[in-house]
Amino acid sequence: MSNYSIGWGKREGKHLLIFALGLMLAVIGSFWAMSPATAGAEDEEIVELKCSGEVTTDDNSIFDDAYKFDFGCNQDVYAMSIVSNREIDSFETEVIALQPDGEPGANEDFFCVGAVPAFGFACYGSPGKTPVTKASAGNMIEGKFTLSAPVCDANVQPKFMAVPMIEYQTINDLADPPTIRKWYGTAEPFVLDNSAIRCKVLNPKAKAKAACAKVKKAKTRKARATAKRKCAKARALAQAS
Amino acid sequence: MKNSKGSVLGLFLIACLALVALPGVAQAKPTITISGSTTVAPLATQLAKGYIKSCKSCVKFKILQGGSDIGVADVARGRVTLGMSSRIPKPSDPGGIVFNEIAKDALCIATHPSNPIANMTQEQVQNVFSGDVRNWNLVPGSSKSGTINVVVRTAASGTQDAFDKIFMAPKKTFSGATAKASNGLIEQQLERDPLAIGYLSLAFQKGVHIVSYKGVPCNLRAAKSGQYPGTRPLFLVSRGAPTGAAAKWIRWIRNNPRALQIAATSWVPFK
Numbered sequence A: 001m002s003n004y005s006i007g008w009g010k011r012e013g014k015h016l017l018i019f020a021l022g023l024m025l026a027v028i029g030s031f032w033a034m035s036p037a038t039a040g041a042e043d044e045e046i047v048e049l050k051c052s053g054e055v056t057t058d059d060n061s062i063f064d065d066a067y068k069f070d071f072g073c074n075q076d077v078y079a080m081s082i083v084s085n086r087e088i089d090s091f092e093t094e095v096i097a098l099q100p101d102g103e104p105g106a107n108e109d110f111f112c113v114g115a116v117p118a119f120g121f122a123c124y125g126s127p128g129k130t131p132v133t134k135a136s137a138g139n140m141i142e143g144k145f146t147l148s149a150p151v152c153d154a155n156v157q158p159k160f161m162a163v164p165m166i167e168y169q170t171i172n173d174l175a176d177p178p179t180i181r182k183w184y185g186t187a188e189p190f191v192l193d194n195s196a197i198r199c200k201v202l203n204p205k206a207k208a209k210a211a212c213a214k215v216k217k218a219k220t221r222k223a224r225a226t227a228k229r230k231c232a233k234a235r236a237l238a239q240a241s
Numbered sequence B: 001m002k003n004s005k006g007s008v009l010g011l012f013l014i015a016c017l018a019l020v021a022l023p024g025v026a027q028a029k030p031t032i033t034i035s036g037s038t039t040v041a042p043l044a045t046q047l048a049k050g051y052i053k054s055c056k057s058c059v060k061f062k063i064l065q066g067g068s069d070i071g072v073a074d075v076a077r078g079r080v081t082l083g084m085s086s087r088i089p090k091p092s093d094p095g096g097i098v099f100n101e102i103a104k105d106a107l108c109i110a111t112h113p114s115n116p117i118a119n120m121t122q123e124q125v126q127n128v129f130s131g132d133v134r135n136w137n138l139v140p141g142s143s144k145s146g147t148i149n150v151v152v153r154t155a156a157s158g159t160q161d162a163f164d165k166i167f168m169a170p171k172k173t174f175s176g177a178t179a180k181a182s183n184g185l186i187e188q189q190l191e192r193d194p195l196a197i198g199y200l201s202l203a204f205q206k207g208v209h210i211v212s213y214k215g216v217p218c219n220l221r222a223a224k225s226g227q228y229p230g231t232r233p234l235f236l237v238s239r240g241a242p243t244g245a246a247a248k249w250i251r252w253i254r255n256n257p258r259a260l261q262i263a264a265t266s267w268v269p270f271k
Helices: A010-034 A204-217 A221-240 B002-026 B040-054 B068-076 B122-129 B158-168 B183-192 B220-225 B244-255 B257-263
Strands: A051-057 A066-073 A079-091 A094-098 A104-116 A118-125 A140-147 A160-172 A179-186 B031-036 B060-063 B082-085 B097-111 B149-153 B178-180 B196-201 B209-213 B231-239
Touching (some): A066 A079, A066 A160, A094 B183, A104 A140, A104 B183, A118 A140, A204 A221, B031 B068, B031 B244, B040 B060, B040 B244, B068 B097, B068 B231, B097 B158, B097 B183, B097 B244, B122 B158, B149 B183, B178 B183, B231 B244, B244 B257
Parallel strands (some): B031 B082, B149 B178
Antiparallel strands (some): A079 A118, A079 A140, A094 A140, A160 A179, B097 B209
């Protein structure tokens, strides 16, 4: 009887491993060859508009309920509106854009206009200027406004948004020669970060009034004591707001 | 019988609609639209807010800008209720308009912080802004050397008009000066350019050096006391004597303690 066996021996296994590795390298190599970097064509990415900003309290104002905002995008901003779910009753009438180093951008100055009280206002550059006024990409427009009522006197958390006006562009490479069209238009609203002024309690005064009204209505001593505690807590929160 | 029932129902519905609509009409808030001076705009906006609170939202405002000449033109044509002006009336202004003074403002000469000239006389101001003197080494008190960059306001500006009348007359501003559309833009230019000189309203002093004029510092105290010679009145311009909501607002601005307190932050209040 011989000692031969049918199946994978050591030599066959080694060959199989080498084959598998080679196949893997070939597959990886073909993906690399197909990747955009080596495709040979010059692909142009459309830069996604990204904007951000925030709203914080303005502690230097002569008015109560005064706030500061800043806003900027990764593209030039030619005008903007600030919109809120809170009623705004005044705004800074001239705002500027600051560079990342804190210096004002040259001629990056906007006039703000609008109705008061209203749920927002608009800011635009000097009309008829050449070159057109804009806040350059990366610069932040800073301004101020005040609200008609305390920010937490409402049923929902405050929300502030900025709507920038940007330059749109289409390139028709199919035309000969290629044609480029440019125009100005509003972009979508961007929510401004207002985590610094979020309300712990909405309508704190109304809630305190309701809580304290329960003291008289309480029928037992225990219930009255509980209601008094809740009333005191609600009043403290209302005062702190 | 059916017809009369239908008529009664129709009349009843009309009466209900009228009851709903009439109170709404009676309660419609007047809107005061204002346009004009970029100098007056910050003051007017604050006074608008103060008044809305004071009269318990009895009125709404629409705030626009454009410069004093725009405000005067707009109100003369009835496009706005009131025009904002930081200059006195000009002979060329349309007839029938009334300049209602609401406050005063100090007009300050300003330079870059690295060029802290202590004081300028009227002659020195006129020499620089007329272009007769073109180099900083000829300006007493300046440590700079180089061509002076004169920065002024554009033609529609009441601030430009006031500067010409208060500081420059009978000389004229240098035609080669850089013209800017607002106090803020002049403030920006002066913050960035060590060789620039310009003028701006007292409320716009961030990041610039304010030069005393005729030996008097340009500040609120000197403006209020009447010592500072560069003050000018600020106006809300009406078409004829002001009436209605506009008249009430102007009366409030001139007399109400809260209004005077608001104006006193960066301006000289009416009284």
